[in-house]
Amino acid sequence: MKYKCLLRPHSNGRYQASVIPLALAETELLLGKAGIQAKPEMLEEQGLQWIGFECDGLDERGIGELARSAHVYLVSECRDGGMLMPVRSAETPYLGDDLPYVLKYKGKTNETFTKFIVNLALCASSFSGDEPLKLLDPMCGRGTTLFEAVNRGWNVMGVDVLANDVDEGAKFFKKYLEYHRIKHTVSKKSMTAKGKEAAVVQGFEYACDAAKFKAGDTRTLRMTSMDSGRLHTLGVKKEFHLLATDLPYGVQHGPGGQRGKSLQQMVRDVLPAWRDALLPGGAMALSFNVNTLKLDFVREAMAEAGLKVMVGGAYDGLAHWVEQAITRDVAVAVKE
Ligand SMILES: C[S@@+](CC[C@H](N)C(=O)[O-])C[C@H]1O[C@@H](n2cnc3c(N)ncnc32)[C@H](O)[C@@H]1O
The missing domain is CATH 3.30.70 (Alpha-Beta Plaits)
Known part of the structure; x- marks a missing residue:
């Protein structure tokens, strides 16, 4: 056929x-x-x-x-x-087609591309996207990846070192839920590590319709601000099926929150915590600007972190022009 x-x-x-x-x-x-x-x-x-x-x-x-x-x-x-x-045609969105698109800001990752990297991680993983999976974006900005995953009916968590981006993303999501009269609850929880406050997690519990909300068939979105290389201090371990993120391009975003550190060093430093956050069989897709990070480097760093790197066939040849000074590529790896 x-x-x-x-x-x-x-x-x-x-x-x-x-x-x-x-x-x-x-x-x-x-x-x-x-x-x-x-x-x-x-x-x-x-x-x-x-x-x-x-x-x-x-x-x-x-x-x-x-x-x-x-x-x-x-x-x-x-x-x-x-x-x-x-x-x-397309899948029916859990909340609304427009959710990843409405918020516009400098440094936002293209929504279609975000959907693509989520699919790359899903395809490499051992899990089915029909289940309510858990997805982590450890460099979430204002939440494009999270909103894409929300529309698949998944539970999501986003982390970004910039508190303002996290706050703007959470503020927008709250407004979206209110505007569309989607039943939800909001929470703010301080997470502690070794007796010290480690991060404040803003949480939303919601459902696509009132009957589901009443029956407890809900989904969650959580956002917090911290260096995601320290995720383990929040006790985040073997929790997520998928991880998808767009790394800093080195054009509008510096290597965030870690002055004096190269982008390469930052990638090496965060990967162990990101690997630990994944369940066995889980997968990650990382996109990056090849003018600041090379595919071979990212793949080697993933392998050094103990991940199985996906190479060959459809996983190669993904480098593409975005704009002047940005040619983007994607590396995918699985936690065995
Ligand atoms: C390319 S942007 C991601 C944009 C996001 N996909 C969006 O559409 O809003 C990269 C993000 O990485 C964040 N970042 C850089 N280093 C970080 C770190 N160590 N931990 C957490 N976030 C970090 C930056 O603050 C920036 O928001």
Whole structure:
């Protein structure tokens, strides 16, 4: 059976062109997660960009995995006479499609790209995205990754060294819940390490509808400000299925909170705590600017931290142009 997938358009044509290898890799990995081996290719037809692939047939699982895609907008089956039969578009968001998009600020990670790195971690992990997984973004800024994961119905935690970013992210989430009249509770809890206050965790418990909230079928979002290399001091261990983060680019963000430390040293320092935060079978996807960090370096640092680095096939060739001075790449690793 042949399938054609329509790509989500991006307003910046040069960026759109640069993410085509990412869209191909993502489609291959999502199909692989559903047990379907296929080699997607790029097609240019009717002035539109499509991803084409051939397989024995998409079952519910295959369709479900593709519905998570960051880049694919619509999946359709090729029928006789060139007819296209839509199969399914995107996954239904748990709270609202617009959640990751509304808040705009300098240094925000592109929402589509954020969705992509979450998918990379999911595909490398041993877990199914249909379960309410737990995701950690240890450099969350104002929460783009968290909001993306909230919409999958997952429980999320974000950490950032900049208290102002954490506060702005939490403030926005509260407003979003209130504006959309989503039932929720808010909490603020001081976490202590060895008798000393280590961090204040802002928490939200909510559900996509009132009946679920009443029945206790809720989800949580937590945000706190600290150097995430110290996460273990909060007792965060073997808790998360997935970790996805966009590392500082060295353009707008310095190596945060650790003056005098190189970005390389900071990556080496945080990785042990990030590894410990993952459950066995969990996976992490880290994106970074290749002008400040090299893929080989990040992969070596992950391996030194005892992680199994994913190399070859769809995990290679992910470097892409973002803007002047930023070419981004992604490294993925699994905790065995
Ligand atoms: C590229 S930004 C992430 C932006 C985020 N994805 C968003 O959309 O808002 C990198 C973030 O890493 C944070 N950071 C740098 N070093 C850190 C550390 N040691 N622990 C926690 N956060 C850190 C910076 O404050 C910055 O917000």
